[in-house]
Amino acid sequence: MTKEEKVELVKDLTKQLNEKPNVYVTDAGGLTVDRVNELRGMCFKAGVDMRVVKNTLLIKAMEASDRDYSGIFPELKLQSSVFFTGENFKDPAKIIKSFRKKGDTPSLKVAFIDEAIFVGDSQLKILEELKGKTELIGEIITALQSPMNTVMGQLGSGGNTIAGLVKTLSERGE
Numbered sequence: 001m002t003k004e005e006k007v008e009l010v011k012d013l014t015k016q017l018n019e020k021p022n023v024y025v026t027d028a029g030g031l032t033v034d035r036v037n038e039l040r041g042m043c044f045k046a047g048v049d050m051r052v053v054k055n056t057l058l059i060k061a062m063e064a065s066d067r068d069y070s071g072i073f074p075e076l077k078l079q080s081s082v083f084f085t086g087e088n089f090k091d092p093a094k095i096i097k098s099f100r101k102k103g104d105t106p107s108l109k110v111a112f113i114d115e116a117i118f119v120g121d122s123q124l125k126i127l128e129e130l131k132g133k134t135e136l137i138g139e140i141i142t143a144l145q146s147p148m149n150t151v152m153g154q155l156g157s158g159g160n161t162i163a164g165l166v167k168t169l170s171e172r173g174e
Contacts, residue, residue, distance in 0.1 A: 006057060013061030016049060020084040021067055022113045024092040024127075026106035028052050028081035036081070039099055039106070046091045049084040058082060071117045075110035089113050093128040 001009075017023070028036070036052065043050040055076040062069035083092035096106060111118040111127055118127055131139075 009053070010057055010060045010064065013051075013053065013058060014064045016084050017061055017065040017067070017069075020049060020086045021065075022085045022089040022111075023069070023072075024083040024085070024096070024111045025058075025072065025076065025109045026081050026083070026096065027109055028079045028106055030105050031081075035103070035105075039081070039095070042095050042099060043083065043092075046095055047085075047088065048091050048095065050081060051084075052079070052081045055080055067112075067115070069112055072110045072112055072119075075119060077109075080109065081106055087132065087134070089132065090128055090130065093124055096124060097128060 031039070040050050055078075058080065059073055059076060062073075083095070085092055092111075093108075096108065099106070107121040108124050108127075109119075109121075111123065113127065113130070114133075
């Protein structure tokens with residue numbers, strides 16, 4: 001690969017990191033070309049970008065990006081495959097888990113999700129179950145609406161009771 005090609009690759013990776021800031025880095029060692037292509041196909045179907053890149057080029061792209069990825073640099077060793085994702089940050093974890101039903105690779109080295117760093121393959125289950133911002137906001141809104149709906153229901157039924165009492169009292173008075 002020429003120096004110009006490397007510069008272009010770093011620019012392309014930087015652009016990808018700025019568009020899809022959530023990143024999974026896995027150990028790509030031991031995967032055959034057919035298996036890598038199968039993994040790429042699964043990623044394509046899920047809308048996840050996957051690339052096998054040299055760690056030094058990935059580090060240069062991360063240094064040039066809008067976010068501070070420096071916390072994951074120590075984990076970038078040996079051959080790496082990188083999964084880029086945006087809001088659908090759970091998808092790579094699901095893809096990796098599904099893909100590993102046929103083997104024990106790839107294993108998760110590190111993940112960078114919303115400025116948080118998850119190190120090691122043991123974090124894969126946590127990443128798969130992690131709730132996104134929209135899910136958390138939805139749960140908060142539901143939790144806030146529940147007591148309000150109860151109070152409104154009680155006030156509404158109380159209004160009917162008061163109106164009924166007033167009507168009954170007014171009928172007796174005649």
